[in-house]
Amino acid sequence: MHTVKVILSSEQIQTRIAELGKEISAHYASVKEPLVLVGVLKGSFLFLADLCRKISVPVEIEFIGVSSYGEATESSGVVQITQDLTRPIENRDVLLVEDIVDTGLTAKYLLDNFKTREPKSVSLCALLEKPAQNQGTIAIDFCGFQIPDQFVVGYGLDWAQKMRNLPYVGVVE
Numbered sequence: 001m002h003t004v005k006v007i008l009s010s011e012q013i014q015t016r017i018a019e020l021g022k023e024i025s026a027h028y029a030s031v032k033e034p035l036v037l038v039g040v041l042k043g044s045f046l047f048l049a050d051l052c053r054k055i056s057v058p059v060e061i062e063f064i065g066v067s068s069y070g071e072a073t074e075s076s077g078v079v080q081i082t083q084d085l086t087r088p089i090e091n092r093d094v095l096l097v098e099d100i101v102d103t104g105l106t107a108k109y110l111l112d113n114f115k116t117r118e119p120k121s122v123s124l125c126a127l128l129e130k131p132a133q134n135q136g137t138i139a140i141d142f143c144g145f146q147i148p149d150q151f152v153v154g155y156g157l158d159w160a161q162k163m164r165n166l167p168y169v170g171v172v173e
Contacts, residue, residue, distance in 0.1 A: 004153060004163070004170035008145060013127075013155060013169065014050065016144045020125065021054025024142055027123075028093060034058035036094045036119075040110065041065040041083060042164070043099030046156040047127045047144075051097065062087060066106055079109040094119045095142075099156050100128040104138035111138070128152065128169065 028035050037059050039048035065083030114122045125142035132149040153159050154166030
């Protein structure tokens, strides 16, 4: 059994999500059609569920499945779509919702992929960013927290499919 050191409490996460919801709502206040929130599976599902309830503009929810980790604790560098969107995003305002941006490889791949689908706009929201890894590779429009370059679990983030259900973000010790 591993112990997990909490680096972001459930309360800190929920407070920041409420702030992000207000920022996103203000940014998209003039949008005519519902904002399309695209959650990146599996890690973003808890964040997306809490975030969408804090956004006051109409939203639609989509999911896309990707993999670049497998069972490892470091990205393989190869991004694979494991589940695609179920509806087109052409001429729609899209907000890609990520759990974490490490190197930015997955987010960049998805943003580039989405742009070929001709949305009206596409932005990125991430709960966590590791600036030491990202180093400006990808701009995050709405960022929850910047964290040190450590492998984190909880609040949707897993270690070989385990620990996603922790209500906080922590580092395995």
